[in-house]
Amino acid sequence: MxxxxxxxxxxxxxxxxxxxxxxxxxxxxxxxxxxxxxxxxxxxxxGMLAPQAEAIANPALLELCLKSRMLYPDWVKKI
Incomplete structure (x- = not known):
């Protein structure tokens, strides 16, 4: 095979x-x-999904983290 x-x-x-x-x-x-x-x-x-708890100083990185957290529930449903 x-x-x-x-x-x-x-x-x-x-x-x-x-x-x-x-x-x-x-x-x-x-x-x-x-x-x-x-x-x-x-x-x-x-790991945790709490970007505000990490004191991320870079606004672009914080925005990416927040958007990623919003996508997480749908991703979990796929797996």
Whole structure:
């Protein structure tokens, strides 16, 4: 049996998997290569969706963070 891949993603952390999901939803054949999940940065990282709590001084970055937070609920529904 032959397997073909359109896209190869190296890294199975939150960013790699998010990219893989988006590409798969767009019809791409995706393969994700990842080492031991317990050693990945995502496993140890803590995150929150509270840009105002971070005291972001750059207005453009704060705007991006706020827009990203607004998109998050729809993204979660996709996965």
């Amino acid at each position: 032959s397997t073909t891949t359109d896209i190869l993603i190296i890294g199975g952390g939150v960013v790699g998997l998010a990219i893989a999901i988006e590409l798969k939803l767009r019809g791409a054949a995706v393969t994700v290569l990842s080492r031991n999940f317990a050693e990945a940065a995502t496993h140890a990282a803590a």
